[in-house]
Amino acid sequence: MHAAGTQTARGRVGTFSAVKEEGFGYKEARHLLLRAGFGGTYEQIHTLARWGPERAVDHLVGYGEIPNETDLGSAFLDDIIRPLSRTERQELTRARQMGDEDTVDRYRKERQKRQRQDRGQMRDIQRAWLTWMVQTARPLEEKMTLFWHGHFATSFRNVEDSWHMYSQNQMLRKNAMGNFGELLLGIVRDPAMLKYLNNNQNRKGSPNENFGRELLELFSLGEGNYGERDIKEAARTLTGYTFRDNDFYFNHNQHDKGNKRVLGAVGNYDGDALVKIILRQEACALFVCLKLYKFFVRDIPMDLSVVDLVTRKVLLQMAMMLRKGGYEIGPVVRKLLMSEHFYDSINMGTKIKSPCELLIGSVRSLGVPVRDIGVVSEAMDLMGQSLFLPPSVKGWDGGRNWINTSTLFVRQNTLIYLLTGALPTRPGFLRDSSYFDPLALVPSLNTPVESDSSDELIVRELMELTLGGGDESMVRSVVDGAVQGGTMRESEAVVRALVLLTSMPEYQLC
Amino acid sequence: MSNHLNPGDMKAYTRRSFLQHSSLFASAALTVPAFLQSSALALPRAMTGLSSIAGVDEDRILVVIQLSGGNDGLNTLVPFGDDGYRRVRSRIALSADEVLKLNRNGGLGLHPSMGGFKGLYDEGMCAIVQGVGYPNPNRSHFASMDIWHTADTNGTGDGWLGKYVDSQCCGYGSGTPGAQTALNQAQNDPPPPPPPPLIAIGKTAPLALHGRTMMPVAIESADMYQWTGDKMGKGMVKAYNRSIEERSEADTASGADDNKSFLVRTAMDAQVSSKKIRNAVNEKSLVQYPNSSLAKQLSMVASMIRAGMPTRVFYVSHGSFDTHANQGGAQGTHARLLKQLSEAVGAFYKDMKAQGNDGRVLSMCFSEFGRRVGQNGSGGTDHGTAAPMFLFGPMVEPGLHARYPSLTSLDNGDLKYTVDFRQVYAEVLDDWLGASSREVLGRGYKHLRVLKR
Numbered sequence: 036m037h038a039a040g041t042q043t044a045r046g047r048v049g050t051f052s053a054v055k056e057e058g059f060g061y062k063e064a065r066h067l068l069l070r071a072g073f074g075g076t077y078e079q080i081h082t083l084a085r086w087g088p089e090r091a092v093d094h095l096v097g098y099g100e101i102p103n104e105t106d107l108g109s110a111f112l113d114d115i116i117r118p119l120s121r122t123e124r125q126e127l128t129r130a131r132q133m134g135d136e137d138t139v140d141r142y143r144k145e146r147q148k149r150q151r152q153d154r155g156q157m158r159d160i161q162r163a164w165l166t167w168m169v170q171t172a173r174p175l176e177e178k179m180t181l182f183w184h185g186h187f188a189t190s191f192r193n194v195e196d197s198w199h200m201y202s203q204n205q206m207l208r209k210n211a212m213g214n215f216g217e218l219l220l221g222i223v224r225d226p227a228m229l230k231y232l233n234n235n236q237n238r239k240g241s242p243n244e245n246f247g248r249e250l251l252e253l254f255s256l257g258e259g260n261y262g263e264r265d266i267k268e269a270a271r272t273l274t275g276y277t278f279r280d281n282d283f284y285f286n287h288n289q290h291d292k293g294n295k296r297v298l299g300a301v302g303n304y305d306g307d308a309l310v311k312i313i314l315r316q317e318a319c320a321l322f323v324c325l326k327l328y329k330f331f332v333r334d335i336p337m338d339l340s341v342v343d344l345v346t347r348k349v350l351l352q353m354a355m356m357l358r359k360g361g362y363e364i365g366p367v368v369r370k371l372l373m374s375e376h377f378y379d380s381i382n383m384g385t386k387i388k389s390p391c392e393l394l395i396g397s398v399r400s401l402g403v404p405v406r407d408i409g410v411v412s413e414a415m416d417l418m419g420q421s422l423f424l425p426p427s428v429k430g431w432d433g434g435r436n437w438i439n440t441s442t443l444f445v446r447q448n449t450l451i452y453l454l455t456g457a458l459p460t461r462p463g464f465l466r467d468s469s470y471f472d473p474l475a476l477v478p479s480l481n482t483p484v485e486s487d488s489s490d491e492l493i494v495r496e497l498m499e500l501t502l503g504g505g506d507e508s509m510v511r512s513v514v515d516g517a518v519q520g521g522t523m524r525e526s527e528a529v530v531r532a533l534v535l536l537t538s539m540p541e542y543q544l545c
Numbered sequence: 546m547s548n549h550l551n552p553g554d555m556k557a558y559t560r561r562s563f564l565q566h567s568s569l570f571a572s573a574a575l576t577v578p579a580f581l582q583s584s585a586l587a588l589p590r591a592m593t594g595l596s597s598i599a600g601v602d603e604d605r606i607l608v609v610i611q612l613s614g615g616n617d618g619l620n621t622l623v624p625f626g627d628d629g630y631r632r633v634r635s636r637i638a639l640s641a642d643e644v645l646k647l648n649r650n651g652g653l654g655l656h657p658s659m660g661g662f663k664g665l666y667d668e669g670m671c672a673i674v675q676g677v678g679y680p681n682p683n684r685s686h687f688a689s690m691d692i693w694h695t696a697d698t699n700g701t702g703d704g705w706l707g708k709y710v711d712s713q714c715c716g717y718g719s720g721t722p723g724a725q726t727a728l729n730q731a732q733n734d735p736p737p738p739p740p741p742p743l744i745a746i747g748k749t750a751p752l753a754l755h756g757r758t759m760m761p762v763a764i765e766s767a768d769m770y771q772w773t774g775d776k777m778g779k780g781m782v783k784a785y786n787r788s789i790e791e792r793s794e795a796d797t798a799s800g801a802d803d804n805k806s807f808l809v810r811t812a813m814d815a816q817v818s819s820k821k822i823r824n825a826v827n828e829k830s831l832v833q834y835p836n837s838s839l840a841k842q843l844s845m846v847a848s849m850i851r852a853g854m855p856t857r858v859f860y861v862s863h864g865s866f867d868t869h870a871n872q873g874g875a876q877g878t879h880a881r882l883l884k885q886l887s888e889a890v891g892a893f894y895k896d897m898k899a900q901g902n903d904g905r906v907l908s909m910c911f912s913e914f915g916r917r918v919g920q921n922g923s924g925g926t927d928h929g930t931a932a933p934m935f936l937f938g939p940m941v942e943p944g945l946h947a948r949y950p951s952l953t954s955l956d957n958g959d960l961k962y963t964v965d966f967r968q969v970y971a972e973v974l975d976d977w978l979g980a981s982s983r984e985v986l987g988r989g990y991k992h993l994r995v996l997k998r
Binding site for chain 1: 700755774778792803809815922
């Protein structure tokens with residue numbers, strides 16, 4: 036189904052070696068910003084193009100150098116959901132024994148109140164993250180955090196503790212471009228994940244294999260690189276890995292202290308030791324690189340044997356680099372983003388944008404106002420991507436899975452909302468009236484009126500910004516639809532042109 | 546129509562014409578985008594031997610009605626003859642005089658507000674499965690709902706209906722895609738995007754519908770299911786349609802199947818189906834529906850069935866049934882919810898009969914859990930376990946199935962389930978949808994024979 040890597044007409048696909056300075060212009064810089072960030076304005080694209088591939092990629096990957104102003108979490112509470120204190124527990128138990136329904140009821144109401152409050156906080160955190168994606172000067176940091184959120188998919192639905200979700204997000208952000216071993220270690224000790232995959236019920240003598248299975252299958256090795264026995268034994272190493280309130284807690288009494296035989300090793304292992312054993316497996320680096328490749332380059336099957344030779348070679352080189360580099364992620368991503376392969380025509384403008392890429396990218400590249408972040412996050416939900424609420428532990432499948440007739444309408448209509456303030460659900464007079472000035476988007480709009488920027492030139496430039504190009508017949512259609520008796524110099528006309536351009540199927544691609 | 550099969554005359558039947566001449570919809574069976582291909586139209590459907598129920602139309606539809614929040618099974622299918630029932634529910638129990646009795650001496654009756662269900666029951670169109678649950682019941686709404694949606698007691702993985710589609714490819718049975726390809730080759734048309742075999746009425750599609758093959762379509766209202774750029778003037782619509790048609794024609798000519806042409810096809814289908822769905826929904830129903838959200842959802846489903854959409858599964862929901870306080874007895878919150886449910890389903894089957902589609906439509910009603918046997922201190926009930934499931938349609942084996950759980954042998958104050966819900970899923974998959982329940986659910990489950998053979 037997916038466009039598996041195939042040889043191009045030229046008979047070869049760009050290799051892993053670095054793209055040449057002269058092979059890096061506007062198109063390539065735009066591609067880099069879309070994939071390693073959330074797209075950019077006309078000026079940003081040109082600046083990166085002028086810098087050349089090395090400086091451009093280093094600027095994005097080396098985001099640690101860029102000052103980071105916002106502390107996402109200063110406003111969030113860590114104790115909305117908290118365990119009952121000893122006194123409270125005693126009072127409740129006593130009330131239950133005595134049949135004191137009023138007290139039991141009071142506790143129930145208090146719990147429900149806190150759960151409501153916590154759902155509200157989760158919504159606030161979700162919106163704060165989206166807002167931060169729009170504002171950050173380090174787009175790749177958020178992009179990578181999003182990648183890991185999809186990789187170590189955890190959902191608030193089952194975790195039911197917004198602070199745990201938030202803490203996990205911070206852990207992922209901190210290690211986003213760091214070391215995969217650290218991330219894996221972070222995740223086996225992460226309260227949200229331990230709750231999500233029922234590891235708090237994984238006890239000596241009565242193991243729950245949920246976490247053990249996903250750890251091997253989805254987080255590190257991939258199907259086919261372990262046996263059922265490994266899962267059972269991995270689950271034993273993870274017994275007693277749980278949390279107390281907001282912190283990881285290793286429950287010695289629940290930990291199985293016997294010998295385990297897992298992935299060819301034998302010993303009295305715990306979860307931390309299991310992580311080290313996993314990292315020794317050759318399959319691990321390749322699996323992580325496949326996921327990175329799918330995220331940044333192209334949707335390919337997870338089965339290497341059906342991937343074209345050049346892509347396979349790139350993947351093997353990435354995996355080798357990751358392993359030899361002690362699982363440091365940054366150098367691999369840097370090399371990938373700088374590679375000839377990354378800028379091959381089969382990899383440019385061919386990937387279906389995630390809802391997040393679509394919306395955040397539109398705001399960042401067109402400068403449209405966010406208007407109502409609640410509407411934006413609800414729209415993302417309708418498109419199938421709610422942050423902190425992935426559909427399952429497998430994360431978001433992406434690719435063509437994002438698209439059907441109903442999600443396509445939501446995608447187009449949300450762009451219309453951002454551009455015009457009109458919501459399909461609200462009558463016209465209730466439209467959001469935040470000001471959007473599209474008259475500085477492209478150079479031809481920036482010139483004095485008496486200059487001879489034709490309507491076609493303006494649309495052509497808008498088309499390059501939004502779609503990366505297009506043919507003359509599209510230019511004509513857009514001019515016809517947008518001008519409506521005036522000229523392309525009027526902001527209404529530019530907005531109409533943008534509505535048409537962002538409604539084009541190509542706008543869903545990056 | 547014969548020239549449609551002549552590859553040399555391609556222009557005659559590209560999709561372009563459909564946006565310009567919508568009156569062609571009715572006649573041009575072969576060229577209507579796959580989304581709209583009606584069962585009645587010309588597509589050969591290799592479904593022979595798919596199901597085991599003789600004499601039933603192969604274009605079968607399943608409507609899932611989800612009761613969100615945990616419906617109180619004990620006050621829905623009421624064991625009024627059991628002293629234990631009234632003893633622990635002094636404030637909310639229903640008496641023998643109130644309930645709609647189902648059997649002469651069994652002591653079971655439906656809640657008094659469920660006349661609609663009782664009517665279907667008396668007509669032999671209602672099967673009730675008693676005591677449905679699963680091992681180690683989870684009392685969290687989300688966790689238990691996920692378990693029902695995934696048919697997995699960990700509640701992880703894909704949705705069971707999504708997996709059904711994955712197992713079938715496009716929801717038509719494994720024989721069809723080949724037939725479609727052959728047809729498309731004859732037309733020299735690229736393969737159409739798979740039609741949505743699953744539609745949820747609502748903002749988003751529930752987990753149950755999520756699979757690997759495609760994302761389920763969710764339609765909240767026909768008004769939302771359209772490109773809003775068309776409100777910005779005729780010129781905009783023209784420009785938009787023209788751009789898409791041009792690309793569609795180019796793709797048709799080149800036979801491309803990359804992401805771009807996939808998006809173009811979807812955009813094309815969206816434009817055409819939006820109109821079709823709005824027309825279908827604006828059509829006056831054959832029967833009067835009551836005024837409730839569920840009734841509106843079911844009437845939307847009914848109009849889509851009537852319009853001949855090839856969708857195999859529709860998903861609607863009703864609630865919230867989370868009656869922790871002041872649940873009421875013969876009157877009150879719970880009574881109102883059940884009345885809305887029962888009236889909506891009653892009207893839906895009247896409509897199906899009027900359409901002549903009743904034999905094609907099986908409905909299944911479930912909730913994530915039942916509620917505790919005893920009432921709580923607030924005149925309500927807390928989260929419990931087993932509860933009845935309802936199935937509707939002339940294909941069901943009418944009456945009561947399985948055993949009512951004991952009211953005395955409890956598990957911490959909760960009913961012990963007598964039927965695993967996956968037994969019901971398995972039968973629906975095998976005998977109604979023509980799938981392999983073993984493939985979809987990962988193992989076999991014993992059928993209860995709630996469907997006629």
